[in-house]
Amino acid sequence: MSDPENFPLVRPRRLRRNAATRRMVAETRVAPAQLILPMFVKEVLREPVPLSSMPGVLQHTRDSLRKAAAEAAAAGIGGVNLFGxxxxxxxxxxxxxxPDGILQRAIADVKAEVGEALVVQADLCLDEFTDHGHCGVLRADGSVDNDATLLRYQEMAVAQARAGVDMVAPSGMMDGQVAAIRAALDDEGFADIGILAYTAKYSSAFFGPFREAVDSELKGDRKTYQQDPANAREALRELRLDVAEGADMVMVKPAMAYLDILRRVADASEVPVAAYQVSGEYAMIEAAAANGWIDRRAAALETLTGIARAGADAILTYYAVEAAGWLRKG
Structure with missing residues (x-):
């Protein structure tokens, strides 16, 4: 017999020996209720349109949006985030x-369809609605006018609240946007409407497919208002400001390339933290899976677990409904 002194006494593999044991001791768990589905609705469509750069994702009609929202509610996910x-x-x-704009009508449609079964969020930004594609009002020199944009955000927040939104999601990265929106909502009697602040939204190459999804008119970039990918401390400064201004939740976007930022924000935040697995991150998984290079389901669930492990309480992901089914099946 071999000398027992040569054998390890501590064997971590005991807790990995089968699926039941691994499931029992898992440190991070992703639940359907944590997942939020981004959805796109386009005014002129008669039939939903598939997005070439985001397989499985659609530009919806109002009717197909309602049907997809009902499916999302049945799947048990936490919410939807609407883009018009x-x-x-x-x-x-x-x-x-x-008030009769496509996003306000979509909010009302979805609320009528799902009631309280989902948190209905709406993107609060001008980029989908401007003919220049920027997130705000432009000065004569073409730069974004921060404070003039805040006035537009206030109007937009009230319009969405009147349509029935549960939570607004300001994504423009304008200085003072949370305070301006909170003041406008409170002044109009909408103190119960929440704000999910895009606290650390980086000027990222991973937003590319999203531009197709919203038929973006953008020329140039958004580097003067979105964060520099090189900066980490800046995200914590934005966090302090957003919480002080009244944010109910905060978000890091993108997620997968910024897990270090997500961890730092989660460690410092007094409010729940969301992360957005953005279009380019989704598209990379889809492209690799389509070529047979990775297992699609395993890769999607692994990335969602990693985002949750890094500190996200909620995850915006195009896999939300599908992942909810996978999670229910174990």
């Missing part, structure tokens, strides 16, 4: 504040 694509755009994004 108007028939017409102008310099100040008028369709974004129009």
């Amino acid at each position: 694509i108007p028939a017409e755009r102008d310099a100040v994004g008028s369709a974004g504040t129009d």
